[in-house]
Amino acid sequence: MNYFRTALLLAGLTALFMGVGFLIGGSSGAMIALVVAGGMNLFAYWNSDKMVLSMHGAQEVDPNSAPDLYRMVAELSQRANLPMPRVYIMDNPQPNAFATGRNPQNAAVAVTTGLLRSLNRDEVAGVVAHELAHIANRDTLIMTITATIAGAISMLGNFAMFSGMGGNRDNNNGLGLIGTMAMVILAPLAAMLVQMAISRTREYAADNLGAQISGEPLALASALGKIADIAHMVPNESAEQSPATAHMFIINPLSGQRMDNLFSTHPATENRIAALHQLAASVGQRPGAAAPVGHGPWSGGGSVPRTGSARGPSGNSPWGQRRSPWG
Template sequence: MKWTRDFGLTMRMLLTSFLLLIVYLIFLGVLAALGFPFEFLLLVAAGMAFLQYFFSDKLVLWSTGTRIVGEDEYPELHRMIERLAAAAGVPKPQVGITPSPVPNAFATGRSPSHAVVAVTDSIMRALKPEELEAVLAHEMSHVKNRDMLTMTMASFISMLAFLIMRNWLFIGLFNNRDNNNMGALILIYVVSIIVWLVSTLLTRALSRYREFAADRGSAVLTGNPGALISALTKISGRMDYIPAEKKQEVEGANAFFIIPALSGNTLMELFSTHPPLEKRVAALEELQAQQRGY
């Protein structure tokens, strides 16, 4: 098996970005038509895009409590990541550790030269070395595929619409105490719901495909699809025994995790960021059969 460029992933990233741009412009247009200064909206959007591009990785690290660790602290982890980076033909990412009982791993960053691969301390205790290497290879595939930035930027319009939805009543009471513009506010709320649904579905569709692509990348980099099958099964099985409040602490990073940490208390379960485990295992078993020449 050798690494081949996934044109399906590339085309999906381009299509998702294009469709989200259209949705974004329509959203801004509706807000401008309802009296919001269009120039101000564009300025805010550009500022947020700038912050996301340059600081999105730091936001993910901060929200998960991840810290960057040196080679002297986790030498074997660094050596694994260094080997996989060389195999993938990308610069060695920074290495992060997340203190959490939720066994998981993720990659973030705007480019292969500004990437971080992180694991929770619990996953290092839960997996065998070959299983951990397969998980790290999955994350390295995200770095190689450059899909981390696309996901981060694509989530911007969804988050903006969600914030308007969540704060709609407060905004209405603060700016329209006489209720003269309540009709416009209701329209904004309805448009925000539609935009949030469309953008969320688009990003979730991309997220599911990119997980399949990263699983395949792991199989190529390690030559051992069975190790990733074993790791995914172990991680998924342990999720059932993690307290809901612990999963909720890191739930905001589910789109980046190798296995989502669902607490059962949010809407995230209605819009799963990952394909079902059974389908991922089936795809990896097919790769394993190809590798053995069946």
């Protein structure tokens, strides 16, 4: 079903791409846009994950450079019956994370340094499990391709604005400056609406499955609350530069200064937390209680080891320094 939805999404965004091309250059512009969109679709399917990781400056880590984080991802992947994804860290002060890849065999999980510094071990495990749930649910293909194509459409809309403002009266689209300005507004808007449609409903499903993978829905609920609080205060510069990728993160990484409440790519964090508390209650967990034996992500079936404070000492780093619990 996700492959079918991906095909529909690509077809819809291609049509929108052609519409912008028509407004810029008439029939010939639409045909050029069709050819470009076809090539872009193929490129996006095979390379969109690499593009998104590059946009956010993600660096791949291994058991030597980040042993504890890598081991956590490996153990949670095993619990989820998933192949081991590639693991990346983004040098970014905002706590956040996303998953990408066209299928579970070619997946990657990326977390920020801010996430590793701001959350305790249980909470990081909950976030990683949430991202693995997106991989298990085959969400990453459609989310990653949408980010790539929606970004291209937004750039094309900007090009349309400059093209129309340039006073090209010889084009045969008949819409002139008004049509061009309409597309400048509608193209990014349509892309944002698509992002809303594919992301909002999927976050609840990933929260639910992620809580089952980690065995600690309350830890994930706590992580969501902390990330949401800090994300409004700490800017994510790479996300601000590439807003079409915002729907991929576990919490909206944008600052809220550009109509984010109106065009939110995520459900309300309070609603997600409430759903996780209901899930915890249904399995007999209550706030402040340890996870039942057999529900933690660590080998041996115990609960996740506690690291104490949610915030490590000033200067903690996940980049291989032993001062940090992340290796």
